[in-house]
Amino acid sequence: MSTRLPLLLVLLLCGFTSPTFGAEPAPDFTLPTFPDDAGISLHDLKGRVVYLDFWATWCPPCRKSFPWMDEMHARYKDEGLTIIAVSVDKKRELIEEFINQRQPAFTVAHDPSGEIAKAYRLRGMPSSYLIDRNGLLVKTHLGFRDKDKATMEAAIQALLKK
Amino acid sequence: MIKTFLLAAGIGASLSACSLEPVQPWDRDILAQQKMQLVADPLETYLDEHIYFSKEASSGGQGVGGGGCGCN
Numbered sequence: 044m045s046t047r048l049p050l051l052l053v054l055l056l057c058g059f060t061s062p063t064f065g066a067e068p069a070p071d072f073t074l075p076t077f078p079d080d081a082g083i084s085l086h087d088l089k090g091r092v093v094y095l096d097f098w099a100t101w102c103p104p105c106r107k108s109f110p111w112m113d114e115m116h117a118r119y120k121d122e123g124l125t126i127i128a129v130s131v132d133k134k135r136e137l138i139e140e141f142i143n144q145r146q147p148a149f150t151v152a153h154d155p156s157g158e159i160a161k162a163y164r165l166r167g168m169p170s171s172y173l174i175d176r177n178g179l180l181v182k183t184h185l186g187f188r189d190k191d192k193a194t195m196e197a198a199i200q201a202l203l204k205k
Numbered sequence: 206m207i208k209t210f211l212l213a214a215g216i217g218a219s220l221s222a223c224s225l226e227p228v229q230p231w232d233r234d235i236l237a238q239q240k241m242q243l244v245a246d247p248l249e250t251y252l253d254e255h256i257y258f259s260k261e262a263s264s265g266g267q268g269v270g271g272g273g274c275g276c277n
Contacts, residue, residue: 097231099231099234099237101233101234101237101238102237131230131231132234133234154231157229157231157232160229160230160231161229161231165229165230165231166230167230168230168231168233170230
């Protein structure tokens with residue numbers, strides 16, 4: 044009994060500290076897009092790997108991530124990657140101004156009420172989520188730093204191979 | 206007596222319209238504006254404080270190292 048107790052404790056601790064063993068389905072959404080307002084829904088993207096990014100014009104590191112997302116879009120869109128950058132800006136004009144200036148090649152969507160951000164339990168800005176081809180949420184990443192680029196790209200590649 | 210006071214204070218606090226809800230990350234647009242910053246110009250503040258501490262030749266207050274010899 045006494046030898047099993049530490050093992051039991053370790054197992055318990057593992058259960059409390061590790062992320063969930065099975066990936067959970069990513070919360071579905073339908074959001075307006077830019078510039079044409081065609082709209083985008085997550086459930087229409089089954090079979091593709093989705094990189095979902097929450098950003099805002101007032102957030103400097105968010106703005107910094109745009110060139111990298113453009114790069115990823117160009118490199119992997121034909122292999123099945125869809126990038127959706129969801130802005131949580133309150134005003135549509137701010138996003139339009141930014142997009143006209145930057146001309147991103149990937150999809151930019153709008154969540155003015157923060158409802159979808161809440162569904163994804165956003166802890167900070169920017170936050171990105173990787174969703175596999177079956178619509179399961181497999182990776183969450185907070186912030187955007189140059190040193191994280193390689194790790195993020197490796198995670199995208201791994202999901203595309205699946 | 207103290208218990209009654211604490212109870213009354215607790216009830217009062219819970220009935221006040223004060224919220225302890227933190228601002229959500231997606232609602233920080235106004236807080237992120239330049240005019241909402243505590244320090245308007247970080248570089249100018251740094252230089253001002255550096256000169257002030259050098260002139261005053263003392264230390265502490267801002268956590269500056271040194272023993273008051275005037276070399277900080």
